[in-house]
Amino acid sequence: MLYIESDTEEAPAASDLRPDGTKWTDPTKFSVEFTAGRLVGVLGALQRCSSLDEVKGNIDRLVPQECDFSRHEMESFARHVDQELVLWLGTCRKFQSSSNLHVPGNYTERIIASVCSLPGSSGLLMDARSECRHQKDGSGCYGFTSTEEALSPVAVVACVWLARHWYDITFKAVVTFGEIWYRQYLVLTKLDS
Secondary structure: OOOOOOOOOOOOOHHHEOOOOOEOOOOOHHHHHOOHHHHHHHHHHHHOOOOHHHHHHHHHHHOOOOOOOOHHHHHHHHOOOOOEEEEEEEOOOOOOOOOOOOOOOOHHHHHHHHHHOOOOOOEEEEEOOOOOOEOOOOOOEOOOOHHHHHHHHHHHHHHHHHHHHHHOOEEEEEEEOOHHHHHHHHHHHHHHO
């Protein structure tokens, strides 16, 4: 949502806006654009693809460019083709960027990168939030909205499927942290059964 000056509402200051022009407190583009059904439909379309180029074309066609969902995760997956990794499920991502534990950029990445530097601990950080909700002052992230929380398990399933199917990544373990991930774990285990 872009803000236009009007007689009734003052436009927010530039520091009150995310790089995409929305307020930091606004729902993310991902949570506005997707319902669980639509996201499952995207996953179904991706599962019918016969090449990685076709997958990328479908993502470009089905996922608005303003949404971070899957595009930036695929950048991380490309760095780990045919590897066996620990999957770290965190809740911090930078706006329109992929996590790179070789060059950690935020607090969460630095913690996980230090653990992954231990022998036999190679890992991949994936954030089911699907988009940045960082507070403008840099003090952390806003909490998950109920819509984000409902969509997150489906987003995780879609991205894990992409990593396993198209990048031959094997996850030997999953490490999560935070209350949101406990709730998501319960949902994901129900999906597995």
